Amino acid sequence: MKKYAIIVAGGTGSRMGSQTPKQFLLLRDKPVLYYTLKTFFDAYDDLQVILVLPVDYTDMGQEIIDAWFDQDRIRITAGGDTRFQSVKNGLELVEDESIVFVHDAVRCLLSTNLIHRCYEQTLETGSAIPALASRDSVRIVSEDNSDAIDRNTVMLIQTPQTFHSKLIVPAFQIDYKDKFTDEATVVEAFGMKVTLVEGEEQNIKLTRPIDMFIAERLLEQSVNA
Template sequence: MAKTPEYAIIVAGGSGSRMQHELPKQFMEVAGKPILMHTIERFHKYNPAVRMVVVLPQEQLNTWRSLCQKHGFRLFHMTVPGGATRFGSVRNGLDAVMGDGLVAVHDGVRPFVAVETIQAAYEAAATYGSAVVAVSPKDSIRELTAEGSRAVPRAKYKLVQTPQVFQASILRKAYEQPEQEYFTDDASVVESIGESITLVEGSYRNIKITTPEDLLLAEAFAREG
């Protein structure tokens, strides 16, 4: 039986602002090459046949091509210009997904996602229609209230990561609707059309590189392999 086509939309729309850096964070180097290359390599390692769609701001497409030449980076992927928001960027990426299949949406600056996590997410989505990678909070959590704040049970909460994998037809239908303020990730977009969300266990190593501290951690993870 032929394997269901698998796609990965890798959203890399970040600037370097929170890094206090001129260079967009997805282009910053970890272990000698841009973060985004590490991310693409993880999906290729999981399945060399995954059809990768990398979404970048229009003004960064030429820079990315130059970086690929400089580093001799030849893993096949399509590049698509992003939208004004993450929602718009995912929608643009979806336009490059043909026919049916399973579609992962992943942050370009999460380069340490384990191959096993990617596999578990695709497998769960094949069975349930959706799969969202998440971990349990390590810290205590407080909810802000009108009076101040109150403690809430940590066991009732999950911290959401990516990849988030969906059957293509579900994701397309979800992204046909207008964007809303509460759409913070793909799970919230898909949930809003009445689909249920299946959680898959993630990893504390699957960090999103956003601040200078994250970059230090990334170098340490890269050294460990």
């Protein structure tokens, strides 16, 4: 089965407090985006990447590709105003029946094992959504109150959210809604169920400066292991 990874790097990263989008910040002298791309390429020799970038940063993305990767395995497209539109732009480059991974560029610490597990589950059920059980207490907040809920019923969702192209491509033809926070919510709105798989603790999303510090330490541990 053909494989595509849509790497979504369309954000600006305002919460990181940097003028440079966080996917281009350096970890151990390489951009965050480098580690994400390398892991997907290491996972499968026949995988093609569709890299979704902010229009103003396509040149910077191309420089990373030129420096470290096979240009024949990567295509770049422009990000949209929303994640939904960015992923939709990426899906327009999916040309064959395939398994499609959609992954946050700034989740650069995922493993090839997670990619493989998502692929195998998607072959079986049509989708695979990495998730971790919540370890914290959880409350639902309303205008004038908050209510505790059973944390055992709460799952924290990660990427790569993985789908058969027959599910995700038509799903993204529906009209955008504010509740579409990820690809799973889009596919569910299209009328399809999704399958959860075990995520990874280290598969963190780099959002704030403390996340960069944690990622640096985790990369050091992996190098020294």
